[in-house]
Amino acid sequence: MTKFAFHDGAIVPIADAHVSVTCTTFHYGIGCFAGIRAFWNEEREQLYIFRAGEHYKRLLNSAKFLMSDIGHSNAELIGITTDLLRKESWRQNVYIRPIIYKDDGVFRVQLHDSTDKIAIYSQPVGHYIKKEGALSVGFSSWRRVDDNAIPARGKISGTYINSALAKTEAVMNGFDEALVLTQDGHVSEASAANLFMVRDGVLITPPITDNVLEGITRKSIIQFGREDLGLEVVERSIDRSELYLADEAFFCGTGVGVAAIGKIDHRLVGDGNAGPIAQSLLNHYQKVVTGKVEKYMDWLTPVYS
């Protein structure tokens, strides 16, 4: 159970970390957030925060879209997060949620002249999608929010209405997760994860300009593919029909990790199980996040010294 939060500039008991009903973000979704994970390494009795610097960079970039200035540097935010996790004394995998919000009352549908705040808390985390084996996914009738409506590359609170519409439609239609197209009909991503496919041994993912969130797992997978698995990795637009023909497809993200897709719109992907490249990337990812790959130790922030 979560005991503490960083709120109004201090680590306080979670029960004291309140926002008012007049909070602007509560009404309009004018906020931005991060979703970071820390992984427990039992042998070393160490908790490693995965790519904290990258997550806070994206958060501060998202804040820039919203003209939110919280007066904390990336390094300070990492320090606060480490203090918070240490105070919780977590000895398990946890999810960390920083959120930047505006707190000016409800009659301020604007970005400028705002009172900007940040809160951070953490909680134990299990599986994001409760399913053994490869996922069955379906294309959503909803389109991904377009960058010239709401910045799609950032993690903006209000954007998640779009994600929730797609996710609920997919689950209520019997799928595990949604695939969402861009306004011009190219494959963008899932409701809260990025997408890769494999065709003829090449690892392919939609470019950020197809209204994709600048995913940190995506960036990591691209590097693993190129440097560690020796694969050709291409960022290019993907047609819906091309995805049906993929040899492999998988999602990646802080929540899902690396999750193989076995069926798309009721058509088998490969033999319907995790393919060899998805499986290798999943194994590698799991080693990296738990501090078992020397090359990537500088991606991890140890919580306990």
Ligand code: PMP
């Ligand atoms: N796309 C969306 C819309 C997301 O919410 C997430 C989760 N943050 C991702 C992709 C994956 O990004 P990351 O690897 O940074 O968690």
